[in-house]
Amino acid sequence: VIVREDEPGKKQLVAYAVKQAEHEVDTAELRQHFKAHVPDYMVPSAFVMLDELPLTPNGKVDRRALPKPDYASKSDEHYVAPHTLIERKLSEIWQDVLRIEEIGINSNFFELGGDSILSIQIVSRANQAGIRLTPKQIFENQTIAELAALVSTTGNGESAIQLAEQGLVTGNVLLTPIQKWFFAANQPSIHHWNQSFLLTVEEPVDTSALERAITELLTHHDALRMRYTNNDGIWSQHIEGLGEPVHFHLVDLSGISPEEQFARLEEIADEKQASLNITEGPMLRAVYFHLGNERAGRLLLVIHHLVVDGVSWRILLEDLQLAYEQALNDQEVHLPSKTTSFKAWAEQLHAYAKSDSLEKEKAFWANQAYEVDLLPVDRTYEPAQNTEASTKQITLTLTAEETRNLLHETLPSYRLQINDVLLASLAKALNRWTGKEKMVVTLEGHGREEIIEGADLSHTVGWFTSMYPIQISIEQEKHWGHTLKAVKEQLRQIPNKGVGYGILRYLSDDLELQHQLSAQPKPQISFNYLGQFDQTVALSSTFGIASECSGANLAPDSIRENLLDIISAVSGDQLHVTWLYNENIHDEQTIAAVADDYMEALREIMSYTQSAEEIGYTPSDFPLANLDQQSIDKYIASDRLIESVYSLTPLQEGMLFHSLYEQEGGDYVVQFLMTVRDISLEAFEQAWQKTVDRHSILRTSFIWEGLEQPHQIVRKQVKVSVEKIDLRHVDVDKQEAEIQAFMEKDRARSFQFDQPPLMRWTLFCTNDNTYRFLWSFHHILLDGWSMPLVLQDWQASYHAIYTGEEEEKLEAVQPFSRYIAWLHKQDKQVAERYWREQLKGFYESTPLAMGKAGSHAVQPKAYRDRTVSLSKEVTAHLQAFARKQQLTLNTLVQGAWALILSGYSGADDVVFGTTVSGRPAELPGVENMVGLFINTLPVRVMFDPSQTIQEWLHHLQKTQLDIRQYEYTPLVDVQGWSEVPHGQSLFDSILVFENYLNSTSEESDSGVSLSEVQAVEQTNYPLTLVAAPGDELALKLIYEQGRFDTEVIVKVLEQMSQVLHALTAQAEQPLTTLSFITDEERYKLLVEWNATETEYARDAVMHQL
Known part of the structure; x- marks a missing residue:
C-alpha cells in the first residue's frame, strides 16, 4: 500500500496485490477485509491487481513502475456519499x-x-x-x-451568528487574561514581542493590488488597529478608527546574488520586527521583496503578538488570498462576514468571570496542588540570565511517512488527540532524564473555547491563547497502552481545555483564589502544539510558506519564563518539534539527548499502537456511558468496530431485563409481514444495508454481564443478510399457513442481545413477481413512531439504488444518542417529588378480576390477541366528540379502560400502565429520530361521584399533560417511590395508543409497493390494550392465554365499545350514572334472566296458590 499523488494536492492510498493463479480475487472482499481491520481513512481508495510486482535491479519494489489506478472504477463500499x-x-x-x-x-x-x-x-x-x-x-x-x-x-446563505458586529468596531476594549499575563511579565522591550510569517509570492506580482489587499485586512479585522496606553503602570487598550495608511514597503533585491538577497532580507526583517509600537502604532508591517522576474518574491508580515495568534494567522492568510484576487481583478473586496469581535469577546469574558458556570471550575483549579521538581541544570544561573539573547533551539523532525502514521494510525487506534501522544512522549522523556514520574508543564491552547452562548470566534483575529499549569503523572514500569490511557484521561479532566484558569486568575472577583493561583509554583516547562500548517495556505493560493527566516520575533532582552519551551507543528507533511533552551543554563548535548529520547518515545508509541490488539478506549471516549477503565478493558477493548457506547433508556432497561428472564416466550419481538411486488432482490438487500448504515440504533447491541448497569454499543458496520424462502412449489392456499408457522418459530427464536443486528429479514417467494416480506426485530430498538420512518428510508434507498437517482428526499439523521444525552440532563429529584405525590395513598395494584382464578404462575407463557374495529360512523362520532370537548381520543380510551378496571375490581381508585411517546419537544429533530423513545408509566384514575363525566375526562387529560413533563422517569424508580409493597407490580395491564403502518395499499414514490401489512408483537404484561386510530378505531387486547379465557376477552372488548359510546352520550351526567354493560347483557338481565312470567289459576285466592 502506497500513497500516490496523481493530481497535485490529491493524495490517496492505493493497494497493489499479486494475483494467485488458482484464485479469482474480488476487490470488494479485499475492501471489506481492510474495513474490518482498519479505520475508514486507511482503506485504500483503489485496488490494483498485478500478475507480479515490478522490481528494481536490487530486487526491491519499483514504486515508480507501479501503474496508475483507475479511480473511476473503484468500489464505494467503504464510502457513504452525501445525500443532502x-x-x-x-x-x-x-x-x-x-x-x-x-x-x-x-x-x-x-x-x-x-x-x-x-x-x-x-x-x-x-x-x-x-x-x-x-x-x-x-x-x-x-x-x-x-x-x-x-x-x-439562514435563507440568504449568511451564517446565523450572534454577538457579531459587521460594521467598523472602535473604542475601548477590556484586557483579556492572556494580555494581562503579558503586561504582568514587565518585558523590558514591550514593543518587540511579535509573530511573523514570510511568504512566497508567485511572480508576476501586482504590488498595488497587494497593498490594497493588506489595507482591507486592516479595515476588516479591527484588532489590527489596537493601541495601548499605560497610566501609572495600568495598561488599557482601544481600537482606532480608519485613516492611518498601511505600513507596506517594497524592497527590490533583484540586482544581487541569491546568497546576498537572503542575508539582506533577514537584515531588513530584523529591522521591521523591532519597529512596531503598541502605543503609537503600527501593530502590523508588511514588506514585499522583489527577487527577480524568474523567482518567487517574498512577503514579510509582522504583527505584534498582543493582537494575533496562530489561528488568527490562518484567517489572515485566507483573507489575504481572497482580497488579493479581488483587487487583482479590480473588484470590490468582499471578505467573509465578521464573527464575534475581540471587543465583544473581552466584555463577555469579564461577565463570564462572575458566572455560575465558572464557579463550578473553582474547585478543580484550587485543588491542583502540585510541587514543581526543579529540572537538572548544567550550571547555576540567575533568572535575569534567561533571556532571548541566550536562547538556542534544537529541532527534530519525523519523516512524512512517520507523521502520516502518527496522525492517521496512532491517533485513531487509541482514540487519541495529538496532545495526548505528544505529552505522553514528553512525560516519558523527562522521566528518563530526571527519574520523576510526575511532570508539571504550562500548556498553551488556542483559547477559543465555547464557553459563551452565541459567541463565534472562527473568523476573528486577536490573541486568544489560553495558558494553564497541569500536572501529568505516569508509571515508569507500565507499558505504553497504560501510559497513553492515563495521560489521555488526565487531559480530559481539564474543564473547557483550561480556558477558565486564566479567567479565574486575572478576571475573577475572588481575590483569595486569585492569590492562591498566583502563589502556585511556576512550571519550568511550557508546551504548545501549533497545529498543521500545510492547511494554512490553500493549494491554489498565490502565497506559500517560505523556508527562510522572518527575523527575530522577540527582542534580545525579552525575559523567558521557562527553562524549556517545546513547540511542535506539522508543516511540509512532517512533524517538527523544537526545543528552546538557554545556553547559560543547559548544554546543547543535554537538551539534544532529551530531545532524542522524546523522538524515540514518539516512535515507540507508534510502534506499540500498530501492533496492539486492543483499542485504547477510555471512559472519556463514552461520556454517555457509566464505564470505568477496568470494565472497558475487560469487555470492549478488543472490538475495533465500536462507534459509540451509552446507557439505555428506561424502557430499554425494562425490556432487556424481561427478555433475558423470559428468553423463550418471544416477548417484545415485533414482526411486520407485508406483501411486496416487482422488486429487484439485489436492490432490496442493498437498500436495507444503506438503511442500517444510516441509523445508529439499527447497528446497536447490548452488554450487561459483569456491569453495574447495562449499556448499548453502536458498531460502525453491521452486515444485512436477507433470508430467501421459495414457496412457489407450495399450494397457494397453504402458503399463508407455512408463513404463519415460520413466524411462530421466528418469534420464539428471540435475539442474541450482544450480536447485532437485532433484526431479521425474510422474503417468501409466493409467485414469480410477488413476495411476502417478514421484518422481525426486537422492540428494544424501535417504537411505533420509528417503524414507518425506517420503512420510508428503506423505500427511498431502494428507489435510488434501483433507478440510479440521488436520495434527495432523505432528511439528515439525528442519532439516537442525542436523546440519551438529553435524558442525562433531566432532574431526577423533581420527577421523584411529582411521582411520590401522584401515587400517594395507593397501596396495592389493581387486580385483573376478569382473569381465571389461581392462574398467575402458568408457565410457559403464551399470548393471544383479539381485535374489534369500531365502525367508521362510531369512530367519526368519537372524534367529533373529542374535538368538541377539546379532548384527545387517547383520553377517551384511557377513561373507558379505567372504568372497565374499576367495574371488574370494584375499586374507585385504579392504576394501569400507559405508553408515552417520550419524545421531548425541545429536542431538535426529535420527530425524525429513530429509536425506542416510548416509556411505560402509571396512570392513576380516581372516581369522584360529584364530578360529571365531562369534568372527570378533563381531569384525566390534565393528568396526562402533567405526566408529559416527567415521562422520561424510569418505571423502576416510580415503582420504588410508590407505596405499593416491594415485590408487587404497580400495575398488570397497560394501554398502548399508537399509529402503526397499517395501510392495505401503501404505494410510495419509491416505486416499491407494500400491501397487506400486518404487525405482530407481544409484551410481558398479562393484559395489553392497543388502540390504533384510523378511519376505524381498532381495539386489540393481547392477553396471556393461561390467565384469561378468550370469551372473557371478547366480552371486555364489547364492553370497551359500550363504555366509549356511553362516555360520549352521557357527558353531562354524573359519573355515577355511567354503565358499561352491553346491549346484549342488558337484554339478558332484563329479559332472559328475568323470565319469571307464568300462568296462575285465575279463580284461586292468594293463600290457595
Missing part, C-alpha cells in the same frame, strides 16, 4: 481543509487527521457557506452525517 445539500457542502469543506479527495458522511473527523485548530477552520468555512457550526459541535459530532443533522442555515 448540507452534507455535500460539509463534505466539500472537509475535503478542502483536510486535503483528502473523498470523504464519506460517516468518516470520523479525528481519524482523518483533524484537530482543534482545523475544526476552527472548518467552522469558519461552514459559516461562510451559510452553515451554522461550532468547534464544540465537531468534537461532539465527529462525522458529517451527525453534523448535518445538527446544523441550521
